[in-house]
Amino acid sequence: MVSSDISRECTELEKELQKYKLWANLVPSGSWGESLFRLMDRKEWDIVRKTAYAHYSHSCAICGQSGITLYGHEDWKYDYTKSIQQLNNILALCNLCHMCNHLGFAGIQASKGRLDYSELINHWCKINSTSKKEFKEHERIAFRLWTLRSRFEWKVVDASGSEISEKPSSSDILNGLWR
Numbered sequence: 029m030v031s032s033d034i035s036r037e038c039t040e041l042e043k044e045l046q047k048y049k050l051w052a053n054l055v056p057s058g059s060w061g062e063s064l065f066r067l068m069d070r071k072e073w074d075i076v077r078k079t080a081y082a083h084y085s086h087s088c089a090i091c092g093q094s095g096i097t098l099y100g101h102e103d104w105k106y107d108y109t110k111s112i113q114q115l116n117n118i119l120a121l122c123n124l125c126h127m128c129n130h131l132g133f134a135g136i137q138a139s140k141g142r143l144d145y146s147e148l149i150n151h152w153c154k155i156n157s158t159s160k161k162e163f164k165e166h167e168r169i170a171f172r173l174w175t176l177r178s179r180f181e182w183k184v185v186d187a188s189g190s191e192i193s194e195k196p197s198s199s200d201i202l203n204g205l206w207r
Contacts, residue, residue, distance in 0.1 A: 030180050035108035041173040042106070045166065050090050050155040052131045052170035053103060056177035059113060062184060064102055068196055075198035076100060076118055083206055084120040091125055091155050099126045106177065113182040114189065117205060124151040131170055 077100025127134040138145035187204030
């Protein structure tokens with residue numbers, strides 16, 4: 029069990045990050061590989077992501093770009109007192125907004141020459157109307173929160189509060205979203 033001090037710090041860090049329109053909501057390490065994309069049959073995931081694209085009028089839910097490739101992004105919320113990781117939304121995101129949400133993965137992609145990290149930083153700064161210095165502070169806070177979140181043993185649930193099965197259906201996942 030994680031201490032109430034850690035829960036409190038997580039809540040404070042999350043509030044600091046949420047002041048931004050685009051912020052890194054990093055998934056705890058214990059939940060890596062447990063994404064809906066990996067758990068669902070491809071046909072079922074396609075229904076979920078395409079429903080999200082339509083919900084956001086085939087535009088990025090954060091920056092509003094349209095006419096671009098979109099990605100289905102799982103947005104999670106965390107109850108630190110009950111150790112519950114709950115699906116909050118499926119967002120339609122452009123590549124840069126998606127990578128800003130996955131800063132760790134973005135760093136790996138940049139180290140392999142697959143992503144220009146300075147382009148990601150510039151995008152984040154533009155969306156949030158901030159400086160590169162503020163991005164670096166955001167990055168530091170996001171990874172601190174990730175470190176603390178990774179100490180928890182999470183119960184992972186869908187938007188309606190039901191535990192996510194090994195092979196969830198698209199109707200299970202879409203239930204409770206966009207109320």
